[in-house]
Amino acid sequence: MTTDTMQAATARRYGGPGVMAIETLPRPVPGPGQVLVKVAAFGVTRGDARIRGLDVPRGMGPMVRAFFGWTRPKRPVPGREFSGVISALGPGVSGWSEGEPVLGITDGMTMGAGAEYCVVTTDKMLARRPDSLTEAEAAALPFGLMTAADFLIDQMGLRAGERLLVNGGSGAVGMAATWLGAHLGARVTGVASATNHAAMTAAGAEQVADYARPLPQGPYDAILDVAGTLPYAKAAPLLAPGGRLGLVTADFAGQIGAGLRPRRGSHRLCSGVVKESPEKLARVLDLHAQGYRPEVTLLPFAQIEEAHRLASSGHKRGNVVVTL
Ligand SMILES: NC(=O)c1ccc[n+]([C@@H]2O[C@H](COP(=O)([O-])OP(=O)(O)OC[C@H]3O[C@@H](n4cnc5c(N)ncnc54)[C@H](OP(=O)(O)O)[C@@H]3O)[C@@H](O)[C@H]2O)c1
Numbered sequence: 292m293t294t295d296t297m298q299a300a301t302a303r304r305y306g307g308p309g310v311m312a313i314e315t316l317p318r319p320v321p322g323p324g325q326v327l328v329k330v331a332a333f334g335v336t337r338g339d340a341r342i343r344g345l346d347v348p349r350g351m352g353p354m355v356r357a358f359f360g361w362t363r364p365k366r367p368v369p370g371r372e373f374s375g376v377i378s379a380l381g382p383g384v385s386g387w388s389e390g391e392p393v394l395g396i397t398d399g400m401t402m403g404a405g406a407e408y409c410v411v412t413t414d415k416m417l418a419r420r421p422d423s424l425t426e427a428e429a430a431a432l433p434f435g436l437m438t439a440a441d442f443l444i445d446q447m448g449l450r451a452g453e454r455l456l457v458n459g460g461s462g463a464v465g466m467a468a469t470w471l472g473a474h475l476g477a478r479v480t481g482v483a484s485a486t487n488h489a490a491m492t493a494a495g496a497e498q499v500a501d502y503a504r505p506l507p508q509g510p511y512d513a514i515l516d517v518a519g520t521l522p523y524a525k526a527a528p529l530l531a532p533g534g535r536l537g538l539v540t541a542d543f544a545g546q547i548g549a550g551l552r553p554r555r556g557s558h559r560l561c562s563g564v565v566k567e568s569p570e571k572l573a574r575v576l577d578l579h580a581q582g583y584r585p586e587v588t589l590l591p592f593a594q595i596e597e598a599h600r601l602a603s604s605g606h607k608r609g610n611v612v613v614t615l
Contacts, residue, residue, distance in 0.1 A: 296316065297407035298314070298407050299406035300406065300613075301369075302343045303367055305343065305363065305364065308340075308343075308597070308599035311596045311599050313595065316367075322382070323381055323382045324412050325412050326413055328393060328395075328410070330373050330374075330375040330407055330615055331375040331376070331615060332430040332613065333373045334371070334431050334611070334612055334613075335370065335599055335612070336434045336611075338371075339405075342364070348540060351542070366400070368403045368405055370409075371402060372394075372433055373409055373411075376389075376390055377391045377393055392426075393417055394419075394429035395415075395572070396415075398416070416433070416567055416572050417572075418573065418576055421576065424579060427587045427612045431609070432576075434463050434464075434610065435462070435609075436578060436583060437571050437575050438467070438565050439467040439468035441566075442539060442561060443471055443472060443515065447561050448535070449472060451477065452477070452478070453477045453512035453513055454512050454513070455478065455480070455512070455514070456482065456514045457496075458506075459518030460482055460483050461481065461490055461608050462605075462606075463585070465517045465518075466608070467583070468515050469494040469496050470583050472515075474581065474582065474583070477513070478497050479497055479498075480500060481494070481498070483499070483501070484503065485501050488501070490608055508528075509529040511529055513537070514537065516536065516541070518540060518605075519539075523536060527555070532557045533557050535559045545562070548560075585610050586608060586609025587609060587612050588609065590611065590612070591614060
């Protein structure tokens with residue numbers, strides 16, 4: 292390998308975890324306002340797995356193909372969340388230096404974090420990595436906590452003393468939501484399989500429930516449906532008057548319906564894809580400083596296929612992170 296090349300995890304077609312391969316590719320070159328990052332760790336999220344496999348909620352397939360490639364992925368290197376060190380500065384970059392430890396999310400739809408090097412625009416989703424986070428934790432931090440904070444704080448306005456049900460409380464988003472709900476002073480009930488009950492309790496859940504049995508009847512002031520199994524028709528009987536339902540996962544009809552008609556009697560529906568911003572990245576770092584640590588399952592680069600298998604399962608605990 293020359294200094295112009297790198298090892299990268301690639302998906303050249305849509306399909307199961309078996310489409311993942313490791314290839315030698317040209318090393319990206321940072322453009323104006325960008326830095327080149329030598330990646331130490333990258334997240335393999337449920338989002339990455341959904342795009343790779345076109346395994347998306349009903350009705351969302353055409354939208355994903357339109358964004359990411361109609362017949363095959365336009366960007367062959369998946370992955371967005373990374374940690375590493377700055378390896379080179381693009382033209383016009385100031386305030387950052389080579390060798391600086393960073394974490395972040397690659398720009399928009401460009402992907403590319405699942406490789407030895409990636410580029411990122413400095414005024415977008417890039418932050419210094421605090422010493423208090425390991426490289427693996429740093430790569431895992433933004434995905435779940437940014438989503439949980441967007442829904443629970445910005446959209447649902449969760450308040451201290453409220454009763455919160457987190458349906459799917461032990462994955463990347465759910466563990467973050469369980470911690471954040473408890474941190475905000477809510478009384479959290481976490482729903483997952485029995486193997487993950489202790490983890491949700493450790494994250495701050497006051498009560499836990501198994502989705503294989505009937506759910507506790509509440510009522511709840513707020514329900515966060517991370518798993519996508521509690522659309523409004525099923526959640527409504529569990530909601531208190533004035534209750535809010537956060538649809539982190541919903542099919543196309545559910546998302547459109549919630550967007551067009553967010554008020555249902557005294558209930559309110561919150562939905563949509565979380566919009567990233569530097570302020571939201573700063574907030575997750577602030578919440579880490581207040582005590583949040585993401586749970587991580589670590590795999591080496593050579594096991595990229597296994598990392599995607601875990602991320603596709605819909606049953607991982609916390610986050611899957613690959614180290615280089
Ligand atoms: N709207 C947005 O902007 C946004 C942002 C990020 C993620 N998402 C979506 O959020 C979802 C979750 O992501 P994630 O990374 O947290 O996934 P994950 O790590 O795979 O976690 C899935 C969770 O769902 C639980 N679960 C599985 N089957 C269930 C069922 N039948 N009923 C209730 N819970 C069940 C799992 O528990 P067990 O393991 O115990 O089965 C686990 O707690 C994905 O659909 C992702 O696409 C949306």
